[in-house]
Amino acid sequence: MIRLHNISKLYRSQGIETRALNDVDLRVQEGEFLSIMGPSGCGKTTLLNIIGLLDTYEEGLFVFRDQDISQLDEKTKLQIRKEQIGFVFQNFNLIDDLTVAENIELPLHYLKVPRSERRERVLKVLDAISMGHRREFFPYQLSGGQQQRVAVGRAIVSEPSLILADEPTGNLDSAQGNDIMEMLARLNDQGTTVVMVTHSAHDASYSQRIVRLLDGEVTSEKKVLHAPF
Amino acid sequence: MLLSKLPFAFRTLYRHRLYTLLNLGGLAIGLAVSIVVALYLHGEFTYDQHWTDHERIYRVNSEFNLNGTEEVYGGSGFGMAQLLEEHYPEVEAATHLFHLENSIFFRSDSLRQYEEQVAIADAHFFEVFNQQFLHGNPKEALAEPRSIVLSKSFAERYFGRSDVLGRKINTSNYEYTVSGIIEDLPENTHHFFQALISQAASPMDSHDLAVSLWQVSHYTFLKLEEGHSAEEIEAGFSSFFDRYMSGLADIVQGTYKLHLRSISDLHFGEPVNYDLPSGRLAYVYGFAGIGLLILVLAIINYINMATARSLKRIRESAMRKVLGASKFDIRLLILSESVLMSLIALLLAFAVVEALTAILPFNEAIGKQLSLNFERFPELLPLSLSLALLVGFISGSYPALSLARVSPLDAFTNKKGIQRRNSMPRKFLVGFQVCVSVAVVTTAIFMYRQMEFIKNRNLGFNADHVLVINVQDSTSIHRIQDLAQNFRRSTMIQSVTVGASATGSGTFRSLFELEEENGLDFRRLSSDFLGVGPRYLETMEIPLLAGRGFRQGDLEDSLRPKVIVNRALVREMAWERPLGKMVRSAFDESGTATQEAEVIGVCDDFNAQSLHNKMAPLILTLNRETFRVLQIKVEPDQVYAALDDMERRWTAMVPDVPFQFSFLNKDLLQMYEEEMRQSRLILYLTIIAILISLLGFVGLASFTTGLRTKEIAIRNVLGANGWDLVNLIYKELVSVILSAVLIAAPLSVFITWQWLQNFAYRTSVEPIIILITVMLTLLIGYGIVAIHSLTISRRTSVQSLV
Structure with missing residues (x-):
């Protein structure tokens, strides 16, 4: 699904050049659950942003579903992003002025889904994330865990094939964190590809493969062995 | 597209009520000021356009050239209207109008009051000016002598209703029959009147009519036939001149030119002599400019506040972008908010303007009659709507552009620097404010x-506790000295003087010949003069520097006229012994003075005119024929008692005329x-x-x-x-x-x-x-x-x- 070949990302600031990513090679298969780990500043989030078409790269080749991303204009990238990719952030990034249901509905607006269908799909998602009883609440009226559940709901409402999660449990306590990880794992079971950046070995254990980054370079890759029970 | 964003925009505005209120307030004030300015400008620039066929109506301006001096007047001679109509087939109708300068005392059974804006017109007035008649026939309304056409509100004031055809109304001198009731003239009428008296018909022969063309007494108006222009009349004027005016032109050695001015151009026309007060474009533009400035302030304000708040929305719009919103979507969202805000502000602004013009004394303060009248100003609604939309668009566009520009990455990585770099335009905007x-x-x-x-x-005189009574009807003018005498008997009154006008309200100017210090020669001097009465200097507390003031006895002594001069005149003439110097005036055709008066006193300089003018040489004259004003100094601690007493004395002497006074200070x-x-x-x-x-x-x-x-x-x-x-x-x-x-x-x-x-x-x-x-x-x-x-x-x- 995703193929990164020798991707490098440079930052220039006051004449000093910093390499955020250096010759990164990475493949993500359809239906895979991948974790990216590494210390702060190693380039995890940059890598995730490039995969999410939010950021650009200077060198290398990035192929998303057989399309060379460097050949695409902003409009097409926007189209891919809204149709195929869902995002989950550490600090939720819900819109304060919108209710739970409206936050979830938002991506469908931009996809120009008709109103009746939007309503239907939102109800389904609300049900899936068990937030039906809070649908008219505003984000500030919810706990962190509930907010993140809404964020996940928003990420999946457009039924994307890829979910990118940046430290999704970073602002949650362990019970809430487990809850979110269970949701992501369930989505993955249903066929959605998940790429997650995390510090937590526990969270990473939900994934099938872990890529470790250090100073912008991939240092190791290993399969996660799941206990049978 | 924009409409679909409105519900969300409403919600956002409601959720941030304080912010909305502040912004709404600012925009509403800005829009209200703009509406007031629009009303004002509309009034100013549509002067006299309410007349049917106003584009065919012209006023005759007269340009005289006598003895080498060229003067243009807004008026013309009595015979001009009649003769022009006879002479030019292009003239459909002609009329003349005469504004009575003084206020006129009217009385009906229920009301007696002084009225201003009364005019006299000939029978053809309504052939030129097509004003709607509520009662009566425009063709006959001014045909009979002693008829009067009243405006609706005037009639209602005096009779309680407007259907009063044939009723009588009196002035202090005559009785008039109401021959027509017309709709009130709009305020923006250059030759405004609220009552029109018919010209007392005294037919003139053609000689008299021709002679009258060399005097300026009336305003003449022409209505031209369709398809004819003012230039045609002006170009063909020589034949008129040859026929009616050339004879006298040789005797007076003068020339005359006729200028036709479109009725709707009079208000901002170039100033001519004897015209009514006209508009000043500088004020109009000044006012419009300030209005625009305030609107700009309000827009800047919105931009500032919206940008300030957009800091909090950066993450929101970034997230929207991540979820698939395009820059256009974000711009549309922000713009829909500002447009909605501006539309609500417009509603508020209308309420503010209505309150200002209908409830608060705003009109009084600025001396206008503005009102939110969509019927009279039908363009106002579309105009203000488009203005509101424009304001909403302009004020929303900067925040919309800046928010749409922020990339999600920068927003999520919390790069506040991106905003700080942008603070320059905001600083500029606030600086401007x-x-x-x-x-x-x-x-x-x-x-x-x-x-x-x-x-x-x-001011050089003491206006405190001085009452002024302007006397205008013939009865009280006749008895003005008796009235003064009667008031002097009151113990609550310190001093009473009569005169031609109230102190400080202005002087007249004339040519005098003044005796030089050497006692042999006379010098011609154009000087201000003021007609006053006995005890003038005492009443006004103007210091006497030499000689004496006027006494009652001086009035009787008409054989030896006397004058008092001020210090500035003494300085001007370099008199060392001013008393006894002779002052001559009233020159005949040969240029010889016919009257001579003696200087009996010198007073200190005082401001006989407004402070717009410097204190100039002044001659105080004594002429009982000019007495129109009583000035009364009352005891400071008994002002109200004195007023009561004076009213009693007044009513006893001239019961038909109401007692009306003012304070000189005011x-x-x-x-x-x-x-x-x-x-x-x-x-x-x-x-x-x-x-x-x-x-x-x-x-x-x-x-x-x-x-x-x-x-x-x-x-x-x-x-x-x-x-x-x-x-x-x-x-x-x-x-x-x-x-x-x-x-x-x-x-x-x-x-x-x-x-x-x-x-x-x-x-x-x-x-x-x-x-x-x-x-x-x-x-x-x-x-x-x-x-x-x-x-x-x-x-x-x-x-x-x-």
């Missing part, structure tokens, strides 16, 4: 000081009505400008503190107290305020200086006032920043650091 406010405030202070200066200036201030109006208008605008700028300042302060929430939290943790933070934030604003003030100060000095040129006596433009305004602005700015940052710093906790 402060600049305008400071300029307006300083100008207002200067104007206020000048008006105070005028109020308190020593009358004097009315001479500065125009300036008072200007300074009042400036005061209103000042308040508005200050209000809006304060809002703008709040916006800037919240923007600056919003940018530095995290920094404030860190400094808090490290031990900074609230005031340290206030100073920190304020440092950034000081430069904005100071540079604004540097531009504003000379600007306001310039404006004030220009305005002060209207006055002969004026205050100085003192730097200390500018300094005070600067200090005040800095202080107010500090206050706002302090309130804002102290609140923020108390609220900011370690959470901002997480």
Whole structure:
């Protein structure tokens, strides 16, 4: 699904050049659950942003579903992003002025889904994330865990094939964190590809493969062995 | 597309009520000012366009060239209308009009009152001016002598209803029959009247008519046949001149040219002699300019506040982008909010304007009759709607553009620097606001000081506790001296004098011959003179420097006329012994003076005219024929008792005429009505400008503190107290305020200086006032920043650091 070949990302600031990513090679298969780990500043989030078409790269080749991303204009990238990719952030990034249901509905607006269908799909998602009883609440009226559940709901409402999660449990306590990880794992079971950046070995254990980054370079890759029970 | 965003925009505005209220207030004020300006401009620029066929109606202006001096008059001779109509087939109808300058005393069974704006017209008036008749026949209304056509409101005042055809109404001299009732003329009528009296028909022969063309007595109006232009009449005037005017032209050695001015061009026409007061384009543009400025202030304000708030929306719009919103979507969202806000503000603005014009004494203050009348000004609604949309669009576009530009990555990685780099345009905008406010405030202070200066200036006479009674009907004019005598008997009255006009209201000018100091020669001098009566100097407390004032006995002694002169005249003539000097006047055709008077006294200089003019040489004359005004000095502690007593005495002597008086002090201030109006208008605008700028300042302060929430939290943790933070934030604003003030100060000095040129006596433009305004602005700015940052710093906790 995703193929990164020798991707490098440079930052220039006051004449000093910093390499955020250096010759990164990475493949993500359809239906895979991948974790990216590494210390702060190693380039995890940059890598995730490039995969999410939010950021650009200077060198290398990035192929998303057989399309060379460097050949695409902003409009097409926007189209891919809204149709195929869902995002989950550490600090939720819900819109304060919108209710739970409206936050979830938002991506469908931009996809120009008709109103009746939007309503239907939102109800389904609300049900899936068990937030039906809070649908008219505003984000500030919810706990962190509930907010993140809404964020996940928003990420999946457009039924994307890829979910990118940046430290999704970073602002949650362990019970809430487990809850979110269970949701992501369930989505993955249903066929959605998940790429997650995390510090937590526990969270990473939900994934099938872990890529470790250090100073912008991939240092190791290993399969996660799941206990049978 | 925009419509679909409205529900969300509504919600956002409702959720941020305080922000919405502040913004709405600013925009509503700006729009209200614009609407008032639009009403004002509409009135000014549609003068006389309410007449049917106004584009075919012209007034005859007369250009006389006598003895080499060229003078243009707004009026023309009595016979002009009739002769022009006879001579030119292109003239469909012609009429003349005469405005009565004094107020006329009217009485019906239910009301007796002085009325102004009464005119006399010939029978053809309504053939030229097609005013709607509610009752009566326009063709016959002015045909009979002693008929009167009343405006609807005039009729209702005197008879309680408008259907009063055939009823009688009296003035102090005549009885008139009501022959027609017309709709009230709109205020923007150059030749305005509320009652029209028929011309007493005394047919003139053709010789008299021709002679009358060389005098200016009436206003003549022509209505041309369709398809004919004023130029045709003017070009063909020589045949008229040859036929009616050339005979006398040789005798008086003069020439005459006729100019036709379109009726709708009179209001802003070039000034001519004997015209009615006309509009001043400079004021109109000035007013429009200030209105526009306030609207700009309001827009800037919105931009400032919206940008300040958009800091909090950066993440929101970034997230929307991540979820698939395009830049266009974001712009549309922000614009829909500002357009909605502007439309609500428009509704509010209409309410404000309605309150201003219908409830508050705004019209009185600016001397206009503005009203929110969509029928009379049908373009107002579409105009203000488009203005509101435009304002909404302009004010929303900067925040819309800047929010749509922010990339999600920058927003999520919290790069606040991106906003700080953008703060320059905002600083400029707020600087502009402060600049305008400071300029307006300083100008207002200067104007206020000048008006105070005028109020308190020593005029050279004492107007305190002096009552003025203007006498206008023939009965009381006839008995004016008896009235004065009667008032003098009251113990509550110190002194009474009669005269031609109230002190300070102006003088007349004439040519005099004055005896030189050597006693042999006479010098011709054009000098001001003022007709006064006995005891004038005592009543007005004007110091007598030599000789004596007029006494009652002088009135009887008509064989040896006497005059009093002021100090300035003595200086002008370099008289060492002014008493006994002779003054000649009233010259005949051969240029010889026919009257001679002796100087019996010298008084100190006083302001016989308004302070717009310098104190000039003045001759006080004594002529009982000119007496029209009683000036009465009452005992200071018995003013009201004296008024009662005077009314009793008045009613006993002239029961048919109501007792009407004014205080000289107040009358004097009315001479500065125009300036008072200007300074009042400036005061209103000042308040508005200050209000809006304060809002703008709040916006800037919240923007600056919003940018530095995290920094404030860190400094808090490290031990900074609230005031340290206030100073920190304020440092950034000081430069904005100071540079604004540097531009504003000379600007306001310039404006004030220009305005002060209207006055002969004026205050100085003192730097200390500018300094005070600067200090005040800095202080107010500090206050706002302090309130804002102290609140923020108390609220900011370690959470901002997480």
